[in-house]
Amino acid sequence: MSAAVFELRAVEKRYGALAVLAGATARFEVCRAHVLMGPSGAGKTTLLHLLAGLESPDAGEVVRPAGVRLGMTFQEDRLLDNLTATANIRLPHARLRGAEREAFLARERAALAAVGLPVDARPVRELSGGQRRRVAILRCALADADALLFDEPLKGMDEKTVARVMDCVVPLFSGKTVFWVTHDEREKDLLPDPVPWTVRDGLIFPA
Amino acid sequence: MREGGRLRTWGVRLLVAAFWLAVWQLVACAVDSRIILVGPLEVLARLVELAGTGEFWASVATSLARIGAGFLGGAVSGVVLAAAASRLAAVRELLAPVMGALKAVPVASFVILVLLWVSSRDLSVVIAWIMALPIVYTNVCEGISQTDPALLEMAEVFGLRGLDRVRLVYLSQVLPYFRAAVSLALGLSWKAGIAAEVIGLPDLTIGEHLYDAKVYLDTPDLFAWTVAIVVVSVALSAVVGKGLDAALRRWEARP
Numbered sequence: 001m002s003a004a005v006f007e008l009r010a011v012e013k014r015y016g017a018l019a020v021l022a023g024a025t026a027r028f029e030v031c032r033a034h035v036l037m038g039p040s041g042a043g044k045t046t047l048l049h050l051l052a053g054l055e056s057p058d059a060g061e062v063v064r065p066a067g068v069r070l071g072m073t074f075q076e077d078r079l080l081d082n083l084t085a086t087a088n089i090r091l092p093h094a095r096l097r098g099a100e101r102e103a104f105l106a107r108e109r110a111a112l113a114a115v116g117l118p119v120d121a122r123p124v125r126e127l128s129g130g131q132r133r134r135v136a137i138l139r140c141a142l143a144d145a146d147a148l149l150f151d152e153p154l155k156g157m158d159e160k161t162v163a164r165v166m167d168c169v170v171p172l173f174s175g176k177t178v179f180w181v182t183h184d185e186r187e188k189d190l191l192p193d194p195v196p197w198t199v200r201d202g203l204i205f206p207a
Numbered sequence: 208m209r210e211g212g213r214l215r216t217w218g219v220r221l222l223v224a225a226f227w228l229a230v231w232q233l234v235a236c237a238v239d240s241r242i243i244l245v246g247p248l249e250v251l252a253r254l255v256e257l258a259g260t261g262e263f264w265a266s267v268a269t270s271l272a273r274i275g276a277g278f279l280g281g282a283v284s285g286v287v288l289a290a291a292a293s294r295l296a297a298v299r300e301l302l303a304p305v306m307g308a309l310k311a312v313p314v315a316s317f318v319i320l321v322l323l324w325v326s327s328r329d330l331s332v333v334i335a336w337i338m339a340l341p342i343v344y345t346n347v348c349e350g351i352s353q354t355d356p357a358l359l360e361m362a363e364v365f366g367l368r369g370l371d372r373v374r375l376v377y378l379s380q381v382l383p384y385f386r387a388a389v390s391l392a393l394g395l396s397w398k399a400g401i402a403a404e405v406i407g408l409p410d411l412t413i414g415e416h417l418y419d420a421k422v423y424l425d426t427p428d429l430f431a432w433t434v435a436i437v438v439v440s441v442a443l444s445a446v447v448g449k450g451l452d453a454a455l456r457r458w459e460a461r462p
Contacts, residue, residue, distance in 0.1 A: 052364050070364050078361040080379045086462045091362075094371035105462055121460035143365060 004065055005030055006051055006147070006177065008204065011060035013046055020046045022202030023060070029195065030065060030147075033178040035188040037207060038199035044181045045075060047199060048149050051179060071143030073150045077136040081125035085112060085135045088124055092143040111138050114168040116161065130157060134165060141169040147177040154187060166190045245427045253431040262411070267439060270331065270413040274400030277332040278393060281339025286385070288340075289347035290373075302344070309341040318403045327407035331414070334403040335396035342392040343385070350384030351377060382458075386451055393447055397440050 006028040013021040020043040028034050028051075036044050049055045050062045052072055071092065079088050086108045090096065096104055109119045115134045117127075124132055137153050154162050170192060180191060188194050196207035228247050235246035245253075257263045292299040314334065321333045354377055362368075362376050404414020413436060420428035 054360055054364065069366060072361070072364045074357070074361065076357060078357050080358065080376065082379050082382075082459045084460060084462060091367065091375055092365040094367060094375055121462070123459045145365075149364075 005063070006065070006179075007061075007063040008047070008050070009061040009063065011050060011057045011062060012202075013043070013050065013055070014058055019202055021050075021057070024199075024202065024204045025060075026197065026204045028177065028179070030177045031175055033173060033180060033191040033194040034197060035180045035182060035191060035194045035207075036197045036199055036204070037182055037185055037188070040183070042199045043202060044199045045151055047204065048072075048151050048179060048181055051147075052149055065146065068147055069143075069145045071140040071145035071148045073136050073140040073148075073153045075151045077132045079124045079132055079136060079139075082123045084121055085117060085124055085127070085131075085138075086119070088135055089139045089142055091139060092145070107142065108138070111142060111168055115165050130161065133157065134161075137165060137169060141172045145176065147179070148173065149179045149181075151181045152183065153180075154182070154184075162190070242424050242426055245430055249427055250430040250434060253427040254434055257428075257431055257435070263435075266411050266413050266416055267435065269409075269411050270401065270404060271439065271443075273329075273331045273409075273412075274335040274397055277335025277337075277400060278339045278396040280332070281336040281392065281396065282343045282389060284336075285340045285343025285388070286347050289344050289351065292344075292348055293351040299348075306341045306344055309337055314338070314399045314402060315406075318406045321403075322407055327409045330407035330409065331400040331403045331412070335400040338396040338399045339392040342395070343388045346384045346388035347381055350381035353384075354380040382455060386455065389451060390444065390448055393444055394440060397436075397443065401436055 008024050008026045011021050011024045012019070024043070024047065036047065038044050046055065050057060051064070052070055053062075053064065056062075080091070086105060089108050089111075090101075090104060093101075093104055112119050112135075115138065117131055117134055124135055127135070133153070133156075137150070140148055140150065140153075154165070157165070170190070173192065178191065178194075180187065180194070182188075188196050198205050198207040232246040232248065235244045235249075238244045241249075288298070288302060292302055317337055318330065318334060321337075322330055325333055358376050358380070359372075362372050367375060401414050401417070404412045405418050406414075408415050408418055413432060416432050417429065419425070420432060
């Protein structure tokens with residue numbers, strides 16, 4: 001169904017005997033940042049996967065804007081291990097050629113330097129866990145997308161690195177719908193004018 | 208430290224090789240019959256003599272070109288069929304008994320059978336193709352099936368489809384499997400191709416010279432041509448392996 005908003009309508013989702021979402025209903029304004037908070041196992045990741053279209057609800061409806069282009073940072077990095085950081089970040093821009101490609105490469109290199117990552121010819125399998133995480137975040141933030149979905153992107157990152165990463169990516173959120181899943185309530189202060197949500201007991205509420 | 212370790216490894220290898228060459232030479236002296244066994248020194252002398260002739264290089268080039276063409280055909284068709292089989296279950300089911308038969312039937316049976324259908328000139332091409340096809344097909348199928356579903360999910364979210372998905376996700380996952388298949392198939396194709404030449408006897412090929420050596424009980428020639436086959440096999444494997452590795456490294460290192 002086409003719409004200009006992201007919406008959950010009485011969404012239910014079970015995994016075997018485990019009911020993860022039990023009638024979750026919410027309307028997410030586009031071009032805003034939405035922070036989804038809640039305890040472990042509350043269903044935040046399931047909710048994000050439903051919004052991304054990676055899973056279907058058992059009951060209810062998930063509505064997304066027609067033709068919406070997505071970018072996502074998963075809980076795992078999901079990088080192509082044998083490619084460089086720049087090749088991984090450029091993955092959603094597979095069709096870029098010539099001058100456009102060079103211009104994007106310059107953007108990638110600037111972003112890598114801004115978040116404290118080396119710009120070299122090493123495949124990402126040779127990077128540390130923290131470095132790989134930053135590559136995954138940049139791949140999502142630099143994607144030519146209307147909505148960006150982040151699943152605990154800053155988990156395990158020290159404060160200094162968090163500051164560098166957010167300084168680099170927050171300006172890229174302008175005009176985009178952002179879904180930001182986190183355990184840490186403090187992270188909502190890192191985003192511009194976010195709408196806070198709590199996911200608990202299979203439901204989602206404005207926080 | 209690492210340099211010292213490498214030197215020691217090479218030193219040990221050289222000593223082992225020297226030991227077995229000495230054993231070979233001693234046994235040849237003890238047997239003292241050129242028809243039964245010739246020593247390594249005599250083989251080397253004959254090989255040098257052969258290498259000085261144009262016929263030797265023409266024969267090596269002919270065998271290499273035909274077997275190489277068959278191997279390339281097998282590798283390309285293996286990749287294409289594996290891609291089709293991974294996409295369509297019907298193709299996979301249809302090809303399963305064919306690939307099973309290609310792996311199970313002895314090379315000698317294929318050689319005799321194929322000789323009924325094609326000229327002896329093209330025999331080694333077909334045999335090398337038959338050897339390479341099932342290995343490349345099986346490995347590439349395995350690589351495609353082992354592609355991490357989490358990466359495919361990631362590609363789906365980012366809207367990466369069709370050839371872009373093949374080029375960026377599948378290729379990087381399948382290349383190590385393809386590399387292993389090429390390494391294995393190359394050696395097998397080469398050896399089976401030469402065996403096919405020995406039976407088919409096309410003019411001016413390594414197989415023909417091996418057959419002649421057997422017919423005329425020319426044991427030094429038999430050994431010299433065998434050494435030449437092994438040397439070409441090792442060199443081919445090293446050149447193709449290093450070439451593929453270099454291409455892979457370049458592809459991985461691109462910005």
